[in-house]
Amino acid sequence: MIRFNNVGMRYGMGTEILHDVSFNIPSGSFQFLTGPSGAGKTTLLKLMFLALKPTRGLISVFDSNTAGLERRDMAQLRRRIGIVFQDFRLLDHMTTYENVSLPLRVRGRDEAGTRAEVEELLQWVGLGERMHVVPQVLSGGEKQRAAIARALIDRPEILLADEPTGNVDPPLARRLLRLFIELNRLGTAVVIATHDLGLMEQVDARRMVLDEGRLVIYD
Template sequence: MIRFENVGLRYGMGPEVLRDISFYIPHGSFQFLTGPSGAGKTTLLRLMFLALKPTRGLINIFGHDTALLKRHDMPKLRQRIGIVFQDFRLLDHMTTYENVSLPLRVRGREEATYRAEVEELLQWVGLGERMDVLPPVLSGGEKQRVAIARALIDQPEILLADEPTGNVDPVLARRLLRLFIELNRSGTAVVIATHDVNLMEQIDARRMILNDGRLELYD
């Protein structure tokens, strides 16, 4: 689904922050992206989501060479990728329910066809009683769960999650991990960026370890 070959990235004339990154994400796979703070995990996810362009190397997503993509083609590819940002990126004027259902509305679905799905997912992540609340009223952990639900609601082909359990307690972190596992069993490839060792030890999955701009893979 995603393939990197000798990818490098630098900002301006500075040194490369990512160097010779090569890996592939198979259909239906599950992996953790880990490494120390500042190693470049978020930057690597942004490259995978087409939010950044590499300064060298090849990135192929869903069979498309991203260097040859036209600007109007990128939204179509991004629609096939679910992403949970570390800073949530919720719309403050929309309720929890409206934030989560937004991807479905953008695709033109009628509310009657998805309301039950949204309500069920919000119940599962523990926000069933917070559906009509605006983001400024939510705690950090609640905002995190809204962001996760929004990324999952459209059943993406691949899910990229940047520290998705960083603002929740260990019990809820395990529950969210089970949700990611169930999503993966349904066919979605999952990449979770995290430094939480306890979380990674709960499932046998490939670890992609980023350190000093280079990537090592451990199956």
């Protein structure tokens, strides 16, 4: 579903931060992306989401070589990918419910037919009582859960999550992990970037370790 071939990445004229990164994300797979702070995990996720273009090397997403794609085609591919960024990217003028249901509205799905689905997911992530408030009154952990719910609501073919349990307590982290596992069982490929060794020990999954810009994979 995603394939990197000798990808390198630098910002501007700076030092290259990713060196000859090669890997593939098979359909329906589950993997953790880990490594020290500053190793390039967030940059790697952005490349996978097609939010950045590599300095060199090839990236293929859903069997499409992304090097020559038009912006419109890039947008079509991104709609098949759910992503949770560390900065949440919630829209301040929308309620929690409206933020989470936004991907469904973009696809043209009928709101009346999806309301129960959105409300059930918000209950699952512990935001049932906060669905009608705007992001400004949510805590950091609540914003994170809203961002996770938004990424999951349309059952993406690939889910990319950057430290998705970093601002929640351990019981809720385990509950969110179960949600990711269930989504994976339904066929979504999952990539979770995390420093949490305890979280990774709960799932028998491939580990992709990024250190000093180089990737090592442990199956």
